[in-house]
Amino acid sequence: MNKSIGFLGPKGTFSHEAVEGYRSGQNKAYELKEYHSIKDVLCALKDGEVDEAIVPIENSLEGAVNVTLDVLAKEEDMFIVDEFIIPVNLNLVAKQGTKAEDIKVLMSHPQPLGQCRNYLNTNFPGVVQLEENSTSKAAQKVVDGDGTCAAITSKIAAKIYGLEVLETNIQDNENNHTRFVIIARSLKAKTGADKTSIVFSTDNKPGSLYRVLDIFSLWDINMTRIESRPSKSALGQYIFFVDIDGHIEDPDVHDALTMVKRKTSFYKFLGSYPAFAGKI
Amino acid sequence: MNKSIGFLGPKGTFSHEAVEGYRSGQNKAYELKEYHSIKDVLCALKDGEVDEAIVPIENSLEGAVNVTLDVLAKEEDMFIVDEFIIPVNLNLVAKQGTKAEDIKVLMSHPQPLGQCRNYLNTNFPGVVQLEENSTSKAAQKVVDGDGTCAAITSKIAAKIYGLEVLETNIQDNENNHTRFVIIARSLKAKTGADKTSIVFSTDNKPGSLYRVLDIFSLWDINMTRIESRPSKSALGQYIFFVDIDGHIEDPDVHDALTMVKRKTSFYKFLGSYPAFAGKI
Incomplete structure (x- = not known):
């Protein structure tokens, strides 16, 4: 199967x-x-x-x-x-024959709306922006709409829903x-070109995040990303998502993460997996 | 004036x-x-x-x-x-007499929608969620709507727009x-109980963030917050927003930040200001 x-x-x-x-x-x-x-x-x-x-x-x-x-x-x-x-290439799409000046409502997922913030503020100031669960949902709504709606979607969505692409690549940044x-639900084997993701929180004491990053430095482990999110227990307390190079089965990664676990108040291993090898 | x-x-x-x-x-x-x-x-x-x-x-x-x-x-x-x-206490508000089962559209600013995610998924599964520019804008739209809309707003907004509070404190977390x-446009004087905010980016080299945090550790400066945002130049490159205790006029803070500026590829001082002294 x-x-x-x-x-x-x-x-x-x-x-x-x-x-x-x-x-x-x-x-x-x-x-x-x-x-x-x-x-x-x-x-x-x-x-x-x-x-x-x-x-x-x-x-x-x-x-x-x-x-x-x-x-x-x-x-x-x-x-x-x-x-x-x-x-991600974003496009302004609407029903066949819609003109830009007819557009009263713009719909998309919140991320594409954010990614076109400058374009929308410049070209559609004051036009209502509606958040949908997905870019395709926005395209569907334009199909059902009265010709004053436009959506920000992929080109494939415009094709699937029979909409006209009014403008291509409207994102604020080419990158x-x-x-x-x-x-x-279970891990995959090591490939040799892997990265590892973890999430942890530290005691709310001075220097506690620094002491965790110190561990990676000690084991010469390259941290490629750190992202903080609120812990949701109190304002000013965070959990940290960290990506590092290497696989949990690598002895150094294993030992460093054992130490990270020991020095943190919350720790979760999120996975080791092959780093993306395609073209960006 | x-x-x-x-x-x-x-x-x-x-x-x-x-x-x-x-x-x-x-x-x-x-x-x-x-x-x-x-x-x-x-x-x-x-x-x-x-x-x-x-x-x-x-x-x-x-x-x-x-x-x-x-x-x-x-x-x-x-x-x-x-x-x-x-x-932030969030409330489900609608036109006087609206019943929960009539609600087909839920409107709010994206942050309140996120803060009530569990409540909305449990009580209003599949109900369309629309993003508005503000909670008050959502309340206004409910006033103009056909009685199948509800908004997530402050209590004061419900009062201002004459709406009924269907349920109070619907946020997923009391905190x-x-x-x-x-x-x-210009800085304020030191008060003695201040914090300082900066933003910087580092070279995209192993350990470069660690080396900046090392500076705060060296000068015994307490970092209260670190937040990463994409640099927007390439995936995997970030800028970091950091809050520390102290004022830019404190000699240690001044010296540490002079060093941070020297060791980063982008640096901006965002301000020194009195730490919030009210009750949380």
């Missing part, structure tokens, strides 16, 4: 683009299952409805995808087993990439 | 609640000016339309307010001169506070 993988649907989302790209690079068949929200994708994995889940974790303009980080920090038995990076992670 | 201060309007937003609270604690009169977006508030300060601006920078559940950080990192001659923290910063 083929493996199944959950993604944020409906068809035409950037998650759909990512899962198609990821699937075509794997030497195994995947059955795609679409879900309504990132949280639903991860719940489906937890409940065993799918074997794997692909969810966005970071965008080069908007930063972390908070819901993904928050679920990863909380849920047990979920591991990052791979990553996949795609370029627009989204990193997706593939999540499963 | 009274000083003027810009905030995210319309009346009834949490920014409105914050600016009223902040004003009542100051021994000077303030004229309030409302703006349509956080970006507009900060542009009004830059253009000299207002003397000060009050904007949210961090929430204890949702984390950083990205637009505030991104503008602070970019604009010259804007300094944080004070901070103010308020509790819901928002930290606001007051921004001006």
Whole structure:
């Protein structure tokens, strides 16, 4: 039986683009299952409805995808087993024949809206912006709308929903990439070109984060990313998501993380997985 | 002439609640000016339309307010001169007589929607969520709507717009506070109980963030917060917002920050200001 993988649907989302790209690079068949929200994708994995889940974790303009980080920090038995990076080109799409001056409502997922902030403020000042669960949902709403709505979507979504592309590449910055992670219920084997993700919190004492980073320095481990999120217990208390080079089976990584675990008040290993080797 | 201060309007937003609270604690009169977006508030300060601006920078559940950080990192001659923290209690409000089962659309600012994620997923699964520029804007839309809409707002907004509170305190976590910063075009004097905010980026080399934090450790300076944001130049490159205890005029803080500036590829001093002394 083929493996199944959950993604944020409906068809035409950037998650759909990512899962198609990821699937075509794997030497195994995947059955795609679409879900309504990132949280639903991860719940489906937890409940065993799918074997794997692909969810966005970071965008080069908007930063972390908070819901993904928050679920990863909380849920047990979920591991990052791979990553996949795609370029994000955003387009202004509307019903055939719509003119820019007719547009009264702009719809998209909050991240694309943020990624086109300057373009929208310049070209559509004062036009209402509506948040939808996905870019494809926004495209669907434009189809159902009265011709005064536009959406910000992928080109594939415009094609799927029969909409006209009014303007291409409207993102504020050409460097627009989204990193997706593939999540499963058990770990994958070491490949030799791996990275490792962890999340931890420290005591709320002076220098406590520094002392954890000191451990990586001691073992000559390269930290490629640090992201803070509120601990949700009190303002000013944080949890830290850290990516490092190497695999948990590497002796140095293993020893350093053993020490990190000892020196932190909360620690969770999120997974070791092959670093993305494609072109960015 | 009274000083003027810009905030995210319309009346009834949490920014409105914050600016009223902040004003009542100051021994000077303030004229309030409302703006349509956080970006507009900060542009009004830059253009000299207002003397000060009050904007949210961090929430204890949702984390950083990205637009505030991104503008602070970019604009010259804007300094944080004070901070103010308020509790955020969120309420489900609708037209008088609306029943929960009638609700087809939920509207709010993206942060309150995120702060009630569990409540909304449990009680209103599949109900469309629309992002508005402010909680008050959402309340206004409910007033103009057909009785199938609800908003998530402050209690003061429900009162101002004549809406019924269907349920109080619907946020997922009782610990819901928002930290606001007051921004001006010049710095304020040292008070003796100050903190300092900076933003910097490091070379994309192993251990470069660690080497900067090492500086604070060397001078025994307590770092109270670190927040990373994408540098927007490439995926995997970040800028770091750091808060430390002390004032730029303290010799140790001055010397440490001189060294931080020397060891970073981008550095900006964001301000020294009195740490919030109120009750949280």
